[in-house]
Amino acid sequence: MTLAALNDYLSCHGLLVQSTNAKGRSVFANRSHKRGNVLITSQPLGTVVSPSSRHEICNYCFHKPQPLCTLQQCSQCKSAYFCDMTCFKNAWLTYHQYVCQPTAATLTDHHRNDLDESDALDLEMLERVALNCWRYNKRLGNIRSGTTAKAEEGVQLTLDTFYSLVGHQHDDNGQRHRRRQALAQHALSRSYLTNSGLTEDQLTDYLGKFQYNNFDIHDDHLYKVGKGNYPVASLFNHSCRPNAVVLFDGFLLSIMAIEPIAAGQEITIAYVDPAHDRQHRQSLLLNKYAFTCQCVRCVDTTIYGRIDGLLGDEAMDQDNALALLRHATPPMTGSSSTTRAAILQQVNDWDLLEMCRRYDRRHHGAPDPTGPLTLASYTHFAIQFFAPYLWSACNPAISFSSASSFPGALPSPPSRALSYFDDPLPDSAKPMVPTTYDAILNHVMQAVQAYPTSDIIPWRLDTLTTAAQLLHDAMKHGQWRNAVKLGMYVLIQYCWIYPPYHPILAQHLLLLAKCSWNSIIKSELLGDGKALEMAYERGVRRWIMLSKETLAHAVGKHSEQWREMVELEWIFLREQKLKE
Known part of the structure; x- marks a missing residue:
């Protein structure tokens, strides 16, 4: 096969293979591609x-x-x-x-x-x-x-x-x-x-x-179900900060853009999970694929290159914890009992309603500068900047309600679907949110690192490992309030690790919406008060909207997860109508 024959095929999909000194054969775009576009499908040889x-x-x-x-x-x-x-x-x-x-x-x-x-x-x-x-x-x-x-x-x-x-x-x-x-x-x-x-x-x-x-090969929920050899898809190079992802419909592989891709830009996918620390990723890539990664997250001195320094080294059971969270496999016991107990105590002490009031984007909510960050203060402080603003910085078409000062009840939702965020616009929020994606990450990174640390450092990967295990335990035992808190914390960590439109973020946002909805049901049964119920309702709305936005571009509207999101949205809107 000649390079020309391969490019004849790829050019029909707006792609081009070229050889580079650093990577050998690489796939580039020869025209622009929108986020959510399927760039190419690939058939397996086995x-x-x-x-x-x-x-x-x-x-x-x-x-x-x-x-x-x-x-x-x-x-x-x-x-x-x-x-x-x-x-x-x-x-x-x-x-x-x-x-x-x-x-x-x-x-x-x-x-x-x-x-x-x-x-x-x-x-x-x-x-x-x-x-x-x-x-x-x-x-x-x-x-x-x-x-x-x-x-x-x-x-x-x-x-x-x-x-x-x-x-x-x-x-x-x-x-x-x-x-x-x-x-x-x-x-x-x-x-x-x-x-x-x-x-x-x-x-x-x-x-x-x-x-x-x-x-x-993985299913709709990213659970590994097999292996396949896809020669054409193998031409796409790796990046720990990819602009495209691999999806499967049965054995048919698709490569989908999760960022807008300009003509002349290389298209990259992730061969290993970017949730691993840099040393682990480099070791996996060298041993399995025989190359040393030189991507923007591995060598760049920009915000992406500093993420690994923030997250630190992973725990020994990082693989097990992430698999545990994403695929609900039996719990692993890698974290020390002392660490688990300390994190669980912070979660139990986490007053969700009080934190939502303090960090409501209207009062310049910020943690006490004299003490270390807890999981609660770290999560609520970062959410002020991350959700939904990381997404709106990447997609200016995202809609916000004009009535988003919201001192009182939620705006009346549309009759058939949620179509706007009820959060204030970035320049109206207090604290005001930077206008670009990189600037948001940089601002939050500098802010959290200015605080003193304790034995439990919220932004570290080893904390994420234990929190993932505790989240699984909370869901398994129907402890939905703790599941919501831990799910919000895991979301913040995922925002450092994955691009906003990555399928793992889409999946986690849907899980967080489900946990929040279950918390509403449990609060109603226990009669815990209108204020707490409204906080959960605002959370369900936000997580459904973010899940909807991310699933549409990262997975597509024919997936099982999209169907689950639509069903949850319908139930939520029906209940809102019944309360009017």
Whole structure:
């Protein structure tokens, strides 16, 4: 495949591949793209479902079954599950006919029994990729002679892009190379690959290509459900402060812009979670992808480069805590009991109503300068500047109510949907909010670092780790007031880590809206007073609006999360109407 052939395809989507001295091949925009635009979709050369998800999603299309429907189990191997006969037939034609074995044969497969889970998944992916390469190469003449629209990713384009990927074979240590050779030998011992004409060296090379270029496939809620090799999507470089994100509709990968992208600007995605500290990100990227990141957050001296200095080093269980919060997995116990108890005590002492009155954007609310910040004072002080102003600084089209001085009740909401924030305009707020995104971050960063510190430093990653665990515990036990407080705190930390229109922020805003709504219901049942109820109502309104704004541009209006947001918005507006 020539670079010109690839660019013929990419140019139909307003993209261009160019080689640079620093990064090699990189994808640039050759025209402007709006935030929320799908830049390109990418087809997989091979996919593998995670063992924990094989009973939950279709092993072919990667979709979850519709309500009241169940996945159908393969009657022979009894280890694969499909939506229906259509997905089963497609899987059978592409790979399942080769790998499907009776249950007894699967259990006695000595090639897999001596492998750990990571190697077993790599072997399964290698077999899928090898099968597809072999099958497609058998039909190579027909494929080349066919006519494919430039705007569509044809099989030959996928294959040629895969062959052009870098496997970093010469950079590997001996142990890693021997592991790849062993997996290649395992694959070639399979009856369906023995006569394929593929060699051990070819499969070792294939293994390197997809190990350095694999994508984790996730569902609507960002839960990992499998792995896939997407050669065209692999052309996009990494940044810890990306302007685009990877989304999945089943196994179909899309790359969506989360910032306006100008012609000539490089398009970047994140290979690792930016919630990790700089040292951890650099280590992950070097070990898995063989490069040292030089993005704006890793080396720049601007506000983005100072974020890691603010957040500090992560706790040992940072991965577990973030997975815990996002995917509601069983709780982990990495934080010390002393730290947990100290943070929980601050949360219990957090008077939400009093803090909302003090930091109401009308009285220049600021913490006591003589003492350290608590989670409550840090969160409410930062929210004055962050929500919704980080979003409005990035999108001037966001609407504010003209009646946003709001000393009393909420403005009457529109009958069908929320369409404006009831917060004051940035230049009317007290304290006044800076006009640009970078200036807002810089102002809050300087302000919070001017306070003395205690054992619990609110802005540190280790505090976020413990708070994420406590948030999960609070939701699990229906402690909605604490869940709202912790959710607000986590939101502030996410605002440092992720761009405003990142899907993780969209997801968390929806979670915060749900927690606030549940708090309203519980307060009504307990008869806790109108003032507290109004504070929660204003919070629900703000979190729904921010969730709505972020989901529309970061995920799209066809996702499960968008449906959940619309349902919550409808319930909220209905209750507001009933109270009029």
